[in-house]
Amino acid sequence: MSGSNSSGRGGSVATDAPLAFTVHSLPSPALADDEARRTASGRWKMLGILAVCAAPVVASYFTYFVVRPQARTNYGELVTPARAAPDGLPLATLAGEAVAPSSLQGQWLLVVVGGAACERTCESQLLLQRQLREALGPEKGRVDKVWLVSDAAAPRAEVLQAVAHGDPVTVLRVPAEALARWLEPAPGHALGDHLYVVDPMGRWMMREPASPDASRVKRDLDRLLRASAGWDRAGR
Numbered sequence: 001m002s003g004s005n006s007s008g009r010g011g012s013v014a015t016d017a018p019l020a021f022t023v024h025s026l027p028s029p030a031l032a033d034d035e036a037r038r039t040a041s042g043r044w045k046m047l048g049i050l051a052v053c054a055a056p057v058v059a060s061y062f063t064y065f066v067v068r069p070q071a072r073t074n075y076g077e078l079v080t081p082a083r084a085a086p087d088g089l090p091l092a093t094l095a096g097e098a099v100a101p102s103s104l105q106g107q108w109l110l111v112v113v114g115g116a117a118c119e120r121t122c123e124s125q126l127l128l129q130r131q132l133r134e135a136l137g138p139e140k141g142r143v144d145k146v147w148l149v150s151d152a153a154a155p156r157a158e159v160l161q162a163v164a165h166g167d168p169v170t171v172l173r174v175p176a177e178a179l180a181r182w183l184e185p186a187p188g189h190a191l192g193d194h195l196y197v198v199d200p201m202g203r204w205m206m207r208e209p210a211s212p213d214a215s216r217v218k219r220d221l222d223r224l225l226r227a228s229a230g231w232d233r234a235g236r
Contacts (some may be wrong), residue, residue: 074223075208075216076195077186082203085182091148091172094155099172101202106236107144108224109198112169113183113191116153121192126163128214129195133167135218139225141234145169146198150176150191186210197224200232 085101092098110129114122126147133140147169149155155171163169176191182204185191189210195217197206206224208217225232 074206074220075213076197076206076220077209079205079207082199082205083182084201084203085198086178089174089182090178091174094149094171094173104144104146104170104198105202106200107234108142108200108221108228108232109144109146109196110221111146111148111183111196111198111204113148113150113179113194113196115151115192116149116155118156118159123159123162125192125195126159126169128212128217129169130163130166131214132195132218132221135214136221136225139222140167142225142232143221147171148179149173150179183207197221199224200228 085104087101089101090098091101091104110132112122112125112129114125118126129145129147133143133145136143145163145167147163149171150173152173152175160171163171179191183191183196184207185193186207186209193210195208195212196204197208197220199205206220208220
């Protein structure tokens with residue numbers, strides 16, 4: 001009997017004893033919401049900084065091409081969208097030293113393309129390039145001259161002497177097949193038939209016609225320099 005009672009009391013105690021739980025802290029919904037807000041705020045701030053940096057460039061292009069449609073009587077053909085030079089574009093000096101495409105940024109560029117032999121068309125383009133830059137007067141410091149040699153031959157000495165006259169031309173070598181990933185001639189023309197205009201961010205944005213009218217090309221350049229006066233300054 002006593003054994004039976006003892007067993008019953010023991011069983012009752014085991015059955016009726018409260019269970020113990022370990023409670024771990026859970027993330028507060030308020031803290032999670034606050035973290036999400038901070039992340040979103042950081043992203044918006046970063047986008048805001050990028051927008052502020054790009055605003056002058058966008059505004060100048062907007063003014064030139066949208067607000068003043070009468071100014072869109074461009075002689076050269078606009079490239080839309082403008083084409084940035086490929087990161088892997090194999091530019092090199094005539095001595096064979098590699099040159100990063102980004103090193104050409106910071107100035108408007110008048111680009112001539114031609115083989116090292118630089119026959120009649122190439123010579124004419126280089127002459128026009130020099131004349132156009134000089135004709136810009138006080139604004140010429142915002143424009144650089146570039147000759148991209150599209151083969152592996154050595155340029156003629158007399159051509160190199162000519163381009164070294166006055167403010168020298170930046171002469172770089174790049175294979176024609178690689179250059180074709182960036183610049184493009186008009187249908188029915190060769191790459192060397194045109195002057196190419198590259199903006200200070202390294203983007204090809206205009207192609208002048210073959211055998212161009214120098215006064216009309218200068219008008220294009222004048223408009224571009226006026227439109228970018230608020231954010232572009234001479235020198236890299």
